[in-house]
Amino acid sequence: MQREQISVFDIFKIGIGPSSSHTLGPWKAAQRFTTSLTANGILESVEQVKILLYGSLAKTGKGHGTDVAILLGLTAADPVTFDVNAIDSTIAAIKSEQLLHLAGTQFLPFNYENDLSFLFFESLPFHPNAVTFQAFLNTGKAFSETYYSIGGGFVVKEGETGREKEAVDLPFPIEKASDLLHWCLSTGLKVSEVVMENESAWRKESDTKTGILQHFKVMQECIYRGCHTGGFLPGGLNVARRAAALNRRLVAANTYTDYESWVVAIRKGGNGFNYILDWVSCFALAVNEENASFGRVVTAPTNGAAGVIPAVLQYFITFCDGYSEEKIIQFISCASEVGSIFKKGATISAAMGGCQAEIGVSSAMAAAALTECLGGSQRQVLMAAEIAMEHHLGLTCDPIGGLVQIPCIERNTMGAIKAITASQLALQSNPDKAKVSLDAVVNTMWETALDMNSKYKETSDGGLATNIPISLPEC
Template sequence: MISALDLFRIGLGPSSSHTVGPMRIATRFLETLTDDGVLDTVARIRIELQGSLALTGDGHGTPDACLMGLAGFRPETAEPDEAHAAAARIRAEKRVALLGARGIAFDPATDLVLDFDCIPDLHPNGMVLAAFDAAGSELARQDYFSTGGGFYSTRQQLERPVPDDQVPGGPPVPHPFGSGEELLAVCKASGLDIASVMLANETVRRPEAETLEGLDAIAEAMNTCIDRGLQRDGLLPGRLGVRRRARSIHQKLISRPQDNQAETLMDWLNLYAMAVNEENASGGRVVTAPTNGAAGIIPSLLRQYCSDGNLAVPAKARRYLLTAAGIGMLYKQRASISGAEMGCQGEVGVACSMAAGGLAAVWGGTPEQVCAAAEIGMEHNLGLTCDPVGGLVQIPCIERNAIASVKAVNAAKLALHDGETPRVSLDQVIETMRQTGLDMSSKYKETSQGGLAINVVAC
């Protein structure tokens, strides 16, 4: 089973599929060359971006992410300013130090190709990397696919899985589940809530204290991202000229009388989500939750309901994140969290569902109510398209996170108020999302070829 600490990862914006995944892929390709003992003979690297990775291109930051990965930057640890400066230096000098060490010539104009006409067969986010020696002979070639949330696979892993080519899944867990129905059965049989089931499963991977420390670090990173977003203003990168709004909204909110907190609750939820997604749009450090395009929803509710000021309350934050992760795993395993496969229902919709379930747990909901909240959160995001204007993760992405944050709270409230057995199960809504994503036209799935992306002038 996927670890909660794999589902929530610290990385750089603006896209987990298009930035974090390609950065990891580029680094991994060089590591395989090192393992094969041929990295020292490499004289040229060629990268070909295909499908959605090519079509959104610079707007999603994919070319620069590839350069950062070749230079050895890792999403979890890279300082955004340093990584972006390194990418700019590679472009200017037409050289790259592979994994930060040995330098070779690399001209992004010729060695980094955006193949707009090639739609990969196994996943819309395709990358082909090849390495050559000084004589021009090919040393290695590999097809990769960025499958959403920063996860990636080789062609072999997707086409013909073999034991030696699988990502280690960890030891068997005490409470395995592969569906919402199985998760509820596990909770009933064990007497545990969803967060406790998740924590027990995590403990076979690492000591419990390390898991809790990891969750605390995720919560801290989410709140820190909000704080950064509240402090910065100006224009976001790209030709749209989108102005950061979180700081000015924050200033207006704190200047108001705070007597009627219920009246301003929606404002605060909107604010926190926008602060995160403005940071994401600028290429800053965010937590993939479960993607970067939907990174503001789970932190927004964390800040409002699981924090004291800008500090997470550990007991609440851990319960919230573990429960949300349990819901997110079901989407990852039974459908997809890739906007290029499912549209935005697979990103914002999934994040809304995760946040709703997590909040219901914090509010004392039963496992059945948690799953009902998650179902409601997705049910009213079904069919949501991914149509970023100009290929930038700004319009409609930033406001969409704000809207979904409010929707997640409402879903949790509805689930806790309703004492009846839901007519639609979590498993049914996940399958419906999957079918809807498969039926959706590709132009509405993170390619900027339809919807707002073609009806709004990107200048």
Template sequence: MISALDLFRIGLGPSSSHTVGPMRIAAKFLQTVEEAGLLENVARVQIDLQGSLALTGEGHGTPDACLMGLMGLQPETADPEQAHAAAAEVRASRRISLLGRREIALDPATDLVLDFETIPDLHPNGMILTAFDAAGSDIAHQEYFSTGGGFFSSRQQLEQTAPDDQVSYGPAVPHPFGSGAQLLEVCAQSGLDIAGIMLANETVRREEADTLAGLDAIADAMNQCIDRGLSREGLLPGHLKVRRRARSIHQSLISRPQDNQAETLMDWLNLYAMAVNEENASGGRVVTAPTNGAAGIIPSLLRQYCSEGNHAVAANARRYLLTAAGIGLLYKQRASISGAEMGCQGEVGVACSMAAAGLAALWGGTPEQVCAAAEIGMEHNLGLTCDPVGGLVQIPCIERNAIAAVKAVNAAKLALHAGETPRVSLDQVIETMRQTGLDMSSKYKETSQGGLAINVVAC
């Protein structure tokens, strides 16, 4: 079982698959080189970015993420401003300190190759990393794939020729499940709800207190991200010149009467989601939930329903996040959360489904109602394309998170009002999403080659 604390991770924007994943991959590659005793022999490193990583690489910050990873920076702990400044210094000096220990020459213009022609066979987000010695000989070579949500695997792992997988499934858990139907069976047999099942399964990895502390840290990071988004203004990075709106909307909201509660609720949900995704678009610190492109949806509901002011109520936030994670791991294991594989239904659609489930649980829904909320949240995001204008995680991504946050609340309400077993099961909608993603043209899967990306002038 994937851990909830693997599904929710603190990282840097703007993309979990294009920034966080490549950053981890670059660091992992050099760690492997170092473990083989070859780091001191490295005179040059080349990284070939393929498929979606090349097509939207500049806009998604992939080349700079690779530089950060080569320097040994980790997305969970790196300070965003310092990390971006370090990458800028490498570009200016054309020198880099590998893992902070061995300095070599590196020219991003030639050593970071955007291979627009090659679409990898195993996953659209491919990377080939090669280390050379002073004589120009290849001394280390590996092919990796950034599979969504910051997860990654090598070619050998995806071909199942390696003994384990980068997504560690860990030790046997007390309540295993691999489908929505199995999850409901486990709940019925154990008498636990979904959050209880997830917490019990987490205890085989760490002490319960450590899991709860990890969830509290995730909730705090989500609220802190919202606060940063509400305090900042100006233009987002990139040539689109998109202006931050969260701060001005916030000022307008707090200055007007809060008479129409339904309308005001929608305003706050929109605001919180936009604040997070503006931070993500700026390369700031966000929680992958379950991806960066969809990072605003789960925090929006957490702020509205699980927090007092800007501080999470621990019991509510834990229940919400654990339930959402239980649903999210089904999508990760049975389909994909990669926009390059599934389109935006695999990012915003999955986050909407997870948030709806978490809220339904918070409102006292049964496991059946929780799964129904998750199903509704995805059913009405099926076919959602990923077509970022200019390769930037801004248009339509920021507003799309706001729309999905409101949709998640509605999905939870519909599930709790339903008086009969849904005609469409969670497993059926997950499989439908998977099939839809496979059938979807690559133009609409995080390549910026179709949809809004070509119909909106990016200048």
């Protein structure tokens, strides 16, 4: 059987919040559908389009912006480049004018209420996140395709396995953590160096490094923007944004004009425990408040958990003197391999595994990357990832109102702090004496996911979502 080959740019994707599985994935599915219409030579024959949302995509779709993402995807908007400030006006125009600019080439009549259906009580067997697109042609025929958003912005079409990506000859094939450790110990390479060797099977090393730094720039801009934007989050919960106020309080009288001088200003505050702890929380809050506001983020490995890795990386840059391109590339490369191991052996979809699959995985990725960048051995790197996930096992996904806000945003601060703690534990431990391997915790996470009640898997049917009385406006 063909092994799944996952690149650093599969784990880390530039997109728009608030959810990789409910926003970015459906957006990409819509793009794929219009591409399929073109490939089949029927795009110009389409007279009407209907969309059916199943399972988790239906139950929390409006809160996650699934409807918004799909409509934008059908118009050929690109989540990497689309102006986030134009989202509201674009969707408002589609609804008021009842016209859809399909693939950016032709206008079709489109009634939001009738042509986009939320099938709350229907699910498809392959995955809880399913969407079916139906195109009705002027020939009297119809064309339909079903897609599944399987987490982290990954999308598979009905009949696919998710392994259809063209295979390359990887010098170091990896399915499990034990494979990764084997290659590291037999070659003496760091985890990040193994990753870079494998990435060279897809593209030149210089292109990989450039791409990684582009992704970091998006993270960097997201943190800075989030730390300087106040107000309330959209969606009806009226959650106040906290990162900007916390930033002002922490930076105190130190002045700055841009990201570079901001980092200098933060360092002037010292390195007290509470001070650093507050800043790590601030970094994570900033990213996920941006994510909840349909801002541009990097899936790491998902949107709901997008703040953990940037927060830990910003901690490393600011308080561990890790601000160099080489260290940033090392950090993101190492993190990506841990994320790919979890995707191959378990899941990175909250709809499949609860929040352990998102915050837990991102915390493990960040812990591993920080450990390597602080000089840890290969075994300590994997030990840090294991420790971080071990203490997220069983974490449920129960977003209040179906929004990626409560408890999601604060959970990113917890995941970041746990990652730093896991890294410190691993760096101060002898991994030869560890009782739990990373592979064992991956297997345990997957078994826990299978046993977890579906109401705790991003449906808002259980947990906090049903115990906190709220009143949301009709979407």
